[in-house]
Amino acid sequence: MDTVEPSVTGTQSVFRALKILHAFTAARPTLTGPEVADLFGYSLPTAYRLLRALEAENFLVLDRSTRAYSPGPEILRLAGVMLHRDALVAQTQTSLVRLRALTGETVAVYWRLGNRCTCTQEMPSPQVTRAEAGIGADFPITRGAAGKALLLGLPESEVRALLREPDVPAPIGGADALLAELAVGRRRGYTVSGGETVAGSVSIAAPVPWVREGLAAYCVIAPESRFGPRERDAAARTLVEEMERLRSILQGHTPY
Structure with missing residues (x-):
């Protein structure tokens, strides 16, 4: 915007x-x-x-x-102020380490900046063949699992209004397909996408539970070749469990 x-x-x-x-x-x-x-x-x-x-x-x-x-x-100095202001970034670092160990894949935190989804923290998979976006990479909020996870809290009317904004690319498959994906994502607690932001990859994302709704999301991304349905389901369960663990840890934290 x-x-x-x-x-x-x-x-x-x-x-x-x-x-x-x-x-x-x-x-x-x-x-x-x-x-x-x-x-x-x-x-x-x-x-x-x-x-x-x-x-x-x-x-x-x-x-x-x-x-x-x-x-x-x-x-960088201002980033340091943010790092030391509260436990938020420290907790995400600890959480990313845990999530990477449990999934074996690249994990990241994305924030909504304007109408784009920006990678602010990332821990690449230890495996030789891996998928990653890179810190600072940004994508349209209508593309990829992380961007769609940021939209899960919006009602249909707001999503359609967002799609009319000139800086928002039309979603792959159109508005109705995106709304259907979001409806499934709300029931599951996470979103899934394949190759929309990083070629040859599959990503799973869930909104961060203690931050203002629609502001940040966690993402697990892996090469499509080793992230079949069984691996995706396992990673999704792990991701949702980690979000619930963070919610319990940070209940007293004041959201942004």
Whole structure:
């Protein structure tokens, strides 16, 4: 969903700078001044003014040889604040270790950022042949098990409204097929998809129970060649059990 820039002059530059930070992704880790200008329709002087301000505050760093900007150390500092703020991230790390040991496959946590599903933590399978997305990888919320798990709490009317938004790709199979998948996922407590985000893989995902509904999900992903129906069912049971275990551990935690 696009951010509407406020008309108040004093905050317009702040929102423009934040839009630039949001534009960095795993697939686009650097941006130049002309690229920012083209991306947002800013004049070149405005793009450089915003980039230099972000650089001055260490939110961005500039590669002097390529003239390209990338995320800077201030973002790492803020991530550290989040890591030490409460037990949430520590618990997810412990939980991911446990889940990987039980399934033998790659496990990850995805968060909803706008209308996309972004991998924020991942522990690759110890097996030589494995499937993984990579931290920072993001996908449309309508694609893949993790994205669909984030939609399980939405009523049909809200899902259909989401599908009308211009930055949301049509689901594979159409809206009715997605709604049918979500109905099955609600009964099961998890979603399943094959090859929608990582080619040759099957993924299973469940919404995180202690975070605000629709904000985060756990995912198990494996090569399709060794993740048949029996393995999927076993992994799904393990995933749902782990979510319930986390719910009991974090009952006193204040959700986001």
